[in-house]
Amino acid sequence: MGRSDVTTGRHGAWGLVAVALLVGVHLVRGGADELRAEGPPQPQPLAAAAPDVAGAAGRPAPVSVPDPLPASAPVRVRVPAVRIDAPVTSVGLDADGWIEAPPPEDDRLAGWFTGAVTPGERGTAVVVGHVDTPNGRAVFYDLGALGRGHRVEIARRDGRTAVFAVYGVEVVPKEGFPADRVYGDSGAPELRLITCGGPFTEENGYAGNVVVSARLVEVR
Numbered sequence: 001m002g003r004s005d006v007t008t009g010r011h012g013a014w015g016l017v018a019v020a021l022l023v024g025v026h027l028v029r030g031g032a033d034e035l036r037a038e039g040p041p042q043p044q045p046l047a048a049a050a051p052d053v054a055g056a057a058g059r060p061a062p063v064s065v066p067d068p069l070p071a072s073a074p075v076r077v078r079v080p081a082v083r084i085d086a087p088v089t090s091v092g093l094d095a096d097g098w099i100e101a102p103p104p105e106d107d108r109l110a111g112w113f114t115g116a117v118t119p120g121e122r123g124t125a126v127v128v129g130h131v132d133t134p135n136g137r138a139v140f141y142d143l144g145a146l147g148r149g150h151r152v153e154i155a156r157r158d159g160r161t162a163v164f165a166v167y168g169v170e171v172v173p174k175e176g177f178p179a180d181r182v183y184g185d186s187g188a189p190e191l192r193l194i195t196c197g198g199p200f201t202e203e204n205g206y207a208g209n210v211v212v213s214a215r216l217v218e219v220r
Contacts, residue, residue, distance in 0.1 A: 069120035
């Protein structure tokens with residue numbers, strides 16, 4: 001399949017766009033030498049399988065789950081546990097059919113993939129960000145330090161804030177990326193935060209991606 005053959009709708013064919021998304025997030029490989037040596041936080045062993053009707057990772061399902069929201073683009077992402085508070089821009093497919101990453105010159109900017117739902121809608125929304133740049137750590141540098149139960153707040157253009165609870169954090173290798181599991185529709189409003197992660201080499205950059213899986217638990 002060539003680059004121009006990769007297409008998707010808002011509830012798109014994730015099997016087709018998974019590689020494109022990984023390439024987009026992986027554009028900035030390195031960061032400052034001292035950060036490369038130290039490396040960003042890596043997730044603790046924690047399964048990130050999609051939750052079923054009984055709830056995530058064996059926990060009881062919430063007593064009350066918010067109804068899905070109508071479409072409204074995200075404008076800001078906040079993750080208090082790791083002090084992320086960043087504006088969100090829209091990213092889509094470039095002229096070659098690859099999903100774009102946020103501009104590397106703005107290391108505090110996250111990107112919402114417009115080929116998926118907006119955060120809070122039924123389905124899986126995707127927000128990406130760089131882990132580092134040649135100048136140092138970037139917006140999602142600390143993403144791997146998140147754990148189950150941490151909150152992700154997405155401020156939307158309609159004035160509502162969709163609040164998600166993290167139920168899985170993992171490093172997923174680029175090779176054999178489990179697109180259906182990561183991006184699949186569980187029947188509820190879900191969110192994925194994605195950045196580069198795993199082992200780093202000068203030749204190939206980061207070997208994988210940190211994937212944070214979260215589910216809508218509150219609307220305010």
